[in-house]
Amino acid sequence: MSGSNIRRTPLERIEYAIIVSTLLLLVVITVQPILNLLAVSLSDPKQVPGMGGLTVVPRGFSLDVWSLLIQNPNVLRGLGNSAFITIVGTLLSVIFTAMMAWGLSRPKLPGRRILFVMVLITIVFEPGMIPDFFVNKRLGLINTYWSLIFFKLVNAWYLIILIRFFEEVPEELLEAAELDGANAFQIFFKVVLPLAKPALATITLFYLVFRWNEFFRAMLYLNDQSMWPLQLVLRQFVVEGDKLAMVGVQNMNNYTGASQIDMRALKAGIILLTIAPVLLIYPLILKFFTKGTMSGALKG
Known part of the structure; x- marks a missing residue:
């Protein structure tokens, strides 16, 4: 019916x-x-x-506001910095989270329960800001993008999501792959990961949003303004009301048409610019959310 x-x-x-x-x-x-x-x-x-x-x-x-933003070196530089941090950070996070989750989902892994408890401890007890700063300083990560990318490279919550998903992968498929001569890496990349597209899409979206919205650590560890992500540029414009930085010039009156643009319009444009990538990516990933674990296996 x-x-x-x-x-x-x-x-x-x-x-x-x-x-x-x-x-x-x-x-x-x-x-x-x-x-x-x-x-x-x-x-x-x-x-x-x-x-x-x-x-x-x-x-x-x-289109004066958007023309001004597109020509602004601070905005373009911040957009590029955010793109680099987001793409590299998300890619590494998804890869390492998936590999760690697959290992912890295997019942025969030695010390599996101890490792899982250690993961749970990181959820309850996170390092303080001061110890975190000294660790980054000793590793030479201050004023580098890696101080942001390495932070929560593997998120414990997202790791648990993948572990539960991998535990549902039928053992028959793994045994069939072994009989066909596949090694552990081939099974993981050619059998397990295609089946995990819904879960991988989910954590990819979470990591994308987390990396793109990076703000607080960037403010602490990036001293060079040329390395600032777009969120810090947004703070400079919206919170501090720095209109000169918005147009990227020293004298507002020397920039044709800039003095006529209302600060509210500039803020609206930069805010939209910071949320637009997430809004555009979300529909592309959404289609994977409704697919089940066996969708990839049935295609084969």
Whole structure:
């Protein structure tokens, strides 16, 4: 029976209407601030001061804000730094998390329970900021991207997600691969990982968001402003209100059209720029969330 032919009782219809209305309200609450930022950044600079927080339609049309951001060396440099930290950090995190999770998911691993308890301890007891700083200083990681990339290279929570997922991989598939002459690395990369696409997509998204939003450690360990990720550039613009840094010049009046751009529009543009990559990547990864463990095996 198709969904359109399902008959609901009056009570079920009321419940359905309440659920749909609630979800629509949540969507509006979530999307409205983003649309407001977009409207402000695309509006005529002269019209921005009169725009309210609920406005979602641009007043006039101007690309001055985005033109200014694209030409800004600070923004472009920060975007490149964030991209490097995010891509390299996520790639290494996913690889090491997957390898460690596969090892801990094997019942015959010597000392498996002790290792798993040690992983759980890292969730409860995290190192303090001062010991962490001295470790990074002794390793020579201060003012390097690696001080950010190596931090939580393997997240314990994401590790547990993969461990539980790998434990569901049928032993028959592994035995069949062994009979075909596959070694341990071939089994892991050609059999296990294709089956783990949903779980890998999940932790990849988590790591992407975590790496992209890197802020606090960058503020502590990166002394060179040319190495700042986009989040620190955003702080300089939005929190400190540094409009000169926003346009990347020493004298605002020497930059054609910059003095006419409202600071609120500049803030809206840089905020959108920082959240846009995550919003664009999420739909690409979402399709893996609904797939089961055996989807890859059935294709074979």
